Amino acid sequence: MSLHVPERDWYKAPAGAEKLWIGVALLWCFVMSLMMPYWHFRGKQNADSETYAVEPAAFMERTERFVADNRVGEIDGVPVVEPPPGGEAYLLARMWSWYPILKLRQGETYRIHMSSTDLQHGFSLQPLNINYQVIPGYDHVITMTAATAGEFIIVCNEFCGIGHDRMIGKIIVE
Amino acid sequence: MQTTAKQDFIGHDAAAESGGINLLARPTAKTGLVGWLTTVDHKKIGIMYGLAAIFFLLVGGLEALLIRIQLAFPNSTFLSAEAYNQVFTMHGTTMIFLAVMPLGAAFFNYMVPLQIGARDVAFPRLNSFSLWTFLAGAILINTSWFLPGAHAPNIGWFGYANLTSTQYSPGLGTDFWILGLQILGVASVAAALNFIVTIINMRAPGMTMMRLPVFTWMTLFTSFLIILAFPAITIALAELMFDRMFGTNFFEVDAGGQPILWQHLFWIFGHPEVYILILPAMGIISEVLPTFSRKPLFGYPIIVFSGAVIGLLGFAVWSHHMFTTGMGKIATAAFALATMAIAVPTGVKIFNWIGTLWGGKIITRTPMLYALGFIWMFMIGGFTGIMHAAAPANAQQQDSYFVVAHFHYVLIGGSLFALFSGLYYWLPKMSGRIASEGIGKLGFWSTFAGFNIAFFPMHFLGLNGMPRRIYTYDANMDWNLWNLVSTIGALILGVGVAIVTLHLLYTALRGRRCGGDPWDGRTLEWSLPSPPPEHNFDHLPKVRSRDYFWYQKHHPEMKEPVTEQDREEAAHGIHMPDQSWYPLVASIGLMIGAYGLIYLAQPWGIFAAIGGGVVLFAGVYLWSVEGPGGYHVHPGEEADRHHH
Numbered sequence: 128m129s130l131h132v133p134e135r136d137w138y139k140a141p142a143g144a145e146k147l148w149i150g151v152a153l154l155w156c157f158v159m160s161l162m163m164p165y166w167h168f169r170g171k172q173n174a175d176s177e178t179y180a181v182e183p184a185a186f187m188e189r190t191e192r193f194v195a196d197n198r199v200g201e202i203d204g205v206p207v208v209e210p211p212p213g214g215e216a217y218l219l220a221r222m223w224s225w226y227p228i229l230k231l232r233q234g235e236t237y238r239i240h241m242s243s244t245d246l247q248h249g250f251s252l253q254p255l256n257i258n259y260q261v262i263p264g265y266d267h268v269i270t271m272t273a274a275t276a277g278e279f280i281i282v283c284n285e286f287c288g289i290g291h292d293r294m295i296g297k298i299i300v301e
Numbered sequence: 302m303q304t305t306a307k308q309d310f311i312g313h314d315a316a317a318e319s320g321g322i323n324l325l326a327r328p329t330a331k332t333g334l335v336g337w338l339t340t341v342d343h344k345k346i347g348i349m350y351g352l353a354a355i356f357f358l359l360v361g362g363l364e365a366l367l368i369r370i371q372l373a374f375p376n377s378t379f380l381s382a383e384a385y386n387q388v389f390t391m392h393g394t395t396m397i398f399l400a401v402m403p404l405g406a407a408f409f410n411y412m413v414p415l416q417i418g419a420r421d422v423a424f425p426r427l428n429s430f431s432l433w434t435f436l437a438g439a440i441l442i443n444t445s446w447f448l449p450g451a452h453a454p455n456i457g458w459f460g461y462a463n464l465t466s467t468q469y470s471p472g473l474g475t476d477f478w479i480l481g482l483q484i485l486g487v488a489s490v491a492a493a494l495n496f497i498v499t500i501i502n503m504r505a506p507g508m509t510m511m512r513l514p515v516f517t518w519m520t521l522f523t524s525f526l527i528i529l530a531f532p533a534i535t536i537a538l539a540e541l542m543f544d545r546m547f548g549t550n551f552f553e554v555d556a557g558g559q560p561i562l563w564q565h566l567f568w569i570f571g572h573p574e575v576y577i578l579i580l581p582a583m584g585i586i587s588e589v590l591p592t593f594s595r596k597p598l599f600g601y602p603i604i605v606f607s608g609a610v611i612g613l614l615g616f617a618v619w620s621h622h623m624f625t626t627g628m629g630k631i632a633t634a635a636f637a638l639a640t641m642a643i644a645v646p647t648g649v650k651i652f653n654w655i656g657t658l659w660g661g662k663i664i665t666r667t668p669m670l671y672a673l674g675f676i677w678m679f680m681i682g683g684f685t686g687i688m689h690a691a692a693p694a695n696a697q698q699q700d701s702y703f704v705v706a707h708f709h710y711v712l713i714g715g716s717l718f719a720l721f722s723g724l725y726y727w728l729p730k731m732s733g734r735i736a737s738e739g740i741g742k743l744g745f746w747s748t749f750a751g752f753n754i755a756f757f758p759m760h761f762l763g764l765n766g767m768p769r770r771i772y773t774y775d776a777n778m779d780w781n782l783w784n785l786v787s788t789i790g791a792l793i794l795g796v797g798v799a800i801v802t803l804h805l806l807y808t809a810l811r812g813r814r815c816g817g818d819p820w821d822g823r824t825l826e827w828s829l830p831s832p833p834p835e836h837n838f839d840h841l842p843k844v845r846s847r848d849y850f851w852y853q854k855h856h857p858e859m860k861e862p863v864t865e866q867d868r869e870e871a872a873h874g875i876h877m878p879d880q881s882w883y884p885l886v887a888s889i890g891l892m893i894g895a896y897g898l899i900y901l902a903q904p905w906g907i908f909a910a911i912g913g914g915v916v917l918f919a920g921v922y923l924w925s926v927e928g929p930g931g932y933h934v935h936p937g938e939e940a941d942r943h944h945h
Contacts, residue, residue, distance in 0.1 A: 141599075141656065149652060156648050159687070160641040166691075167634035178627035183554055222469075246464045247560055249625075249700055249768070256766040258699040260626045262561055263463065263554040267627045284700040284768035286457045288464060289382045292771035 176259065181266040183244040190217040194227050202228055207299070210237060217241075218281075218296075220248035220261045222288060225281050225296025231273040233300050241267045248294065249285030260285055273300040323927050325882040331835075339880040341425035342835060346432045347411030348731065351724075353436060354404035355802055358717075360443070361395035364388045366795050369755070373788035375776035385772035386455035387474070391443075393458030394478065397578065398485050399439045401712065404720045405581035406435075406489075409496055409520045411731060415826035415833060416514045418505025418842040423498040425878040426924060427491055433888035434488035441895055442481030445474055450900075454478035457770060459571060460541075462552035462563035467545050473899055476545065479538050480895040486531045486538075487891070493527035496520055505825070507844035511605070514824045515598060518605050519584030522612045523577050529616065530573035537566035546901060561626060568619035576615040578712060579679075580608060582719030583650060586672050589722050590654050592820050593669035594661030597848055600653040607646035607653075614643040624695045633692045640690035647683055651676060666820075667741030671722030674749050678714025682707055685760070700770075703763025709756045721748070724805055729819045733831040734812030740804045748797030754790025758783035823851040836875045839936040840867045874933030883924030890916030 141149060193208065193216070200207040209230040210216040219226045220243040231237060241250055243263040250259045259267055281296035330336040337345060367388050371380040380388065410428065414421055422428045445451045454474040456465050465475050500513070500521045513521075540551040541563070550556035552563055591598045598604065620628060620636040628636075654676055663669070685707040689695050698704055729735040762783050767774065774780055818827040825842055826833070828850050843861050846852065853859045894913025900906040 145656070145659070149656070152652050153645075153649065156645040160638065160645060162641075164634055164638055167630065167637070176627040176629075178629075246466075246469050247461050251700070251766065251768055253766045256697045256701070256764070258625050258696050258701070260623070260699075262626065264559065265561065265627065282766070282768055285461070286386075286464070286770040288455075288469060289386065292382065292773055 175270045177268040179266040179268070180264060181242055183242070183263050186217075186219065186240075186242040186266060187244050189240070190219045190226065193217040198227075199230060202297070213237065215240065218250070219244060220250070220283070220294075221245050223283070223290030223294035225283075225294070228297045228299065230299045230301065233273055233276045236270065236272040239269045239271055241269065246287055247285050248283050248287050251282045251284040252298070253280040253282055255279065258284055276300045324923055325886075327879045327881060327927070327930055329880065336880075338885055339429075339882055341421070341429050341878050341880055343410045343414050343422050343425070343428060344731070344833065344835075346428055347407045347409075349432055350403045350410055350435070351407035351731075353439065354400050354402075354407055355805075357395050357399035357439060358401075358404070358798070359802065361392050361400050362795060362798055364392035364395065366791060368392060369788040369791035371772065372774075372784050374785065375774050375778070375781055377773050380772065382772045383452075383455065386457075386770075387453035389770060390454045390457055390478075391446075394442065394454065394482075396712070397458065397574070398482065399442075401578050401716050401720065402489065403435060405523070405578070405716075406431075406492055408516070408581065408585065408720075408723055408727065409492070409523075412727060412826055413496060413499060413517050413520050414503070415730075415829065415837060416517045416824050417500060417503060417508055418825050418838060418844065419499065419503035420837045420841075420875065421878060422495050423503055424495050426881050426884050427495050429881070430884035430887055431488045431492035431495065433885050434484060434491065434891060437888045437892035437895075438481050438484030438488060441484060441892055442477055445477035445481075451477060459567055460563075461567075462541065462560040463554060463558075465541055465545075465563075466552060476542075476899040479542050479545070480899055483535065483538050483542075484891055484895055486535050489527050490531050493524035496524040497528070500524075505838075505842050505844055507849075509844075511602065512844055512847045512849070515587035515601065515604055515608075516581070516584035516824075519580045519587070519608055522608045523580045526573045526577050526580070526612050526615065530570045530577065533566050534570035537563055537570070540566075542898075546898065561623075564623055564626065565619070568622045569616065571622065572619040573612075573615045575708075575711070576611055578716045580611065582675070582679075582716045583608065585719045585723040585726070586654060586675055588824065589668050589672040589726050590657045592726075592822055593664045593666060593672070594658050595664070596657055596661040597823070598653070599656030599659070600649075601847065604650055604653050607649045610646040611643060614639060614646070618643055621690060621695070624692045625699045637690055637692045641687065644683065644687050644690070651680060651683075666725075667736060667738060667745060668722045668726035668820075670742065670745045671718045671725065674745065675715060675718040675722065678710055678718065678752070682710030682712075682715055685710065698763060700768055701763035702759040702767045702769065705769055706756050706759035706763060709752075709759070713752055713756070718748075721745075721801060724801075726820070727826075728805060728808060729815045730817075730826055730829075730831050730833070732809040732812070733814055734808050734810075735815040735819050736804060736808040736812060740800065744797055744801040744804055746797075747800060748794055751790050751792070751794030751797045755787050755794050756790070758787045758790075762787070818854075821851075821854070823848040825850055834936075836877060836934045836936065840871065871936065874935045876931050877934050879930030879932065881924065881927065881930075883920045883927065885920075887917050887920030887924065890914065890918070890920055 194206050197208045197210055198206050199209045206227040207230050208227045212232050212235040214237065216229055216237050216239045218229060218239055218241045220241065222245050241259065241261045242265060243261045246263060248261040250261050259269060261267060277300055279298045279300065281298060283291055283294035287294065328335050328339045337349065340346060367380060368385070371377050371385055445453045451473040454477060456470055456475055456478065460478060464470060500517055543549040544551050544553065550558045552558045552560050554560060587598055587604055617639045618636060620632060621640045624633055685703070689698055689704070689707065725736055725741060762780055765779055767778070767780050815831060817830045828842065829837060840863065890913050892913070894910050894917060897906050897909030897911070897913050901910065
């Protein structure tokens with residue numbers, strides 16, 4: 128049993144439009160690839176982020192000091208903290224909560240330090256859907272301008288065990 | 302032009318007789334339990350790989366359905382958080398290591414020796430060891446579901462440190478995961494070495510490298526990726542095992558360890574691993590498309606070199622899994638560039654496949670439908686892959702369902718559809734029976750529709766911020782509709798996969814009989830009867846061009862005459878390797894030892910660990926001294942049972 132035997136000159140080398148099509152496609156692939164460094168240098172597309180080494184206990188201490196100095200209220204037992212405009216803010220991830228609630232002023236730029244005191248978590252800001260990993264031992268600093276007023280939810284997007292889905296925090300921009 | 306048969310250097314000489322020590326007599330049964338347990342025939346080993354892979358595909362599919370049922374509605378209580386974590390971890394681990402990889406290995410085993418004109422792989426007993434070691438790892442990791450004191454791993458398939466430390470994962474599940482993967486790694490590396498040697502050393506006369514079928518080429522590249530990538534995860538797993546069992550501090554933050562080290566080690570393995578999953582698929586597609594387009598493969602050398610470039614670049618892109626860890630701009634841009642660059646050879650292949658179709662006489666039999674579906678869905682997965690490569694976009698997609706959609710398009714729409722294509726394409730060769738088109742097409746359309754309904758909505762969910770690995774979600778998140786649609790799609794996909802597997806099993810046992818070459822194939826496996834005899838080739842084929850078998854069929858003047866040398870070799874008989882118990886013994890030793898290490902806290906643990914190690918080393922030692930053995934087959938006559 129066999130399908131069909133091709134009858135006559137069934138093979139043609141690529142020529143004319145076929146060759147052009149292949150050439151253009153290949154060229155476009157390279158253009159797309161080179162756009163990555165181009166966007167990096169010209170479009171400044173890659174987010175500003177710095178990382179420093181930090182002992183979990185030291186980060187805990189800095190966060191507690193930050194909370195004590197700038198505390199403005201409390202929601203459901205979690206302190207609400209308003210950092211000085213343009214200043215440093217600390218956000219601590221632990222199983223399974225975000226600490227504290229940050230209150231930012233619209234239009235101000237902040238340096239937000241993020242770290243974890245136990246295991247790896249993920250910072251995902253909703254509904255903007257911007258993500259950073261929060262790793263114990265790493266002080267991950269994001270320079271961020273609070274452009275839009277409103278309440279933003281932080282969900283944990285890096286699997287951290289049984290309470291992963293309930294690990295929800297908040298940032299308020301006024 | 303080579304004129305001598307490389308394989309034929311083992312003759313009826315006295316040297317082979319110094320057999321040595323044999324505790325377990327070499328079995329000779331060709332059928333029955335002993336025949337299968339001790340076989341060194343690459344075809345039987347391939348079939349066992351395939352059956353095991355399909356079994357675990359169904360297990361992993363069942364786990365996927367549990368996940369989708371749980372997520373169908375918000376605040377669902379179908380599964381507990383703990384059960385959900387176990388199910389999604391085992392789903393990923395099972396599908397990657399126990400379903401897609403071994404299904405690829407099934408084709409490596411069955412098809413590569415046939416495609417290169419060899420009578421077996423280079424190391425038949427090592428091949429048997431790979432199979433049994435794979436099964437040992439697969440069984441070990443799955444027994445965690447029900448063994449006393451254990452639970453299934455619940456750490457995610459990439460087991461990020463330091464969730465895996467004893468502090469945060471005190472149960473035995475993580476130990477099962479570590480040792481299971483470690484054993485599976487041994488199986489993969491042994492098999493990969495075997496295939497590299499086979500492909501380089503065992504080709505038929507005239508089968509030069511640039512005449513190899515593309516599936517064989519992709520097997521070669523995959524094998525190199527395996528031996529280069531697996532050491533990284535071996536090290537990572539060993540470090541994690543030391544942390545958990547012997548109190549070291551590789552990933553312990555409080556003691557100065559670095560959890561991020563795990564991410565680097567895991568992904569420098571993990572990214573080549575995704576090419577380990579897709580390159581065999583690309584090889585299958587490169588066989589199926591020309592056969593059913595009635596044209597030779599368009600741009601053969603470019604497809605081969607693209608495979609090599611993918612393999613090389615695959616080691617230079619791992620940190621694109623870590624764009625949001627704060628690596629700094631330069632590293633981010635460099636990995637984004639490398640990731641964009643790897644899309645180039647992939648795109649080149651897709652254009653070559655389209656070039657193969659172009660102007661061809663396309664015949665839409667079932668294997669071809671899967672191959673065409675592969676091109677379309679793999680391209681969607683590829684496009685979203687390029688979206689991830691752009692680091693700022695990645696910062697929005699990281700760990701969201703968008704990523705889940707992406708890799709399922711690449712792994713199901715890509716790898717699995719290609720493997721189904723290969724199953725329908727090569728089943729006639731393996732079983733001598735051909736699948737009916739009606740049910741074959743029904744299976745294709747139900748998997749195709751179910752798959753797209755299940756996974757396309759996940760793009761929307763991801764862009765709406767739904768994170769991975771949450772066991773439930775609130776109703777006010779705007780995720781309800783697409784989750785429900787996705788679950789309905791998953792159920793349809795489940796029905797489709799059930800149709801496909803039942804249809805394939807039915808065909809293998811009861812299907813319509815077919816000849817050796819039902820598709821008018823191009824490669825050497827189609828020159829043999831279906832299923833091929835134990836020794837594969839009566840006369841070693843001679844190859845004078847690419848697709849030589851096809852030319853010989855359609856140009857009678859190109860038939861190779863039977864030469865004097867062929868007649869001499871036939872009179873001499875074909876040397877076949879003897880079966881052996883020792884690969885199985887060694888694998889069982891490895892498994893016992895692993896159980897001992899997992900249950901080290903039990904009083905018997907240390908004895909099992911040492912005992913398993915002794916069995917392993919005894920097996921390997923006795924295997925190495927049992928001598929080559931073997932017997933001669935004279936085609937057309939009874940096997941010559943005079944052992945050396």
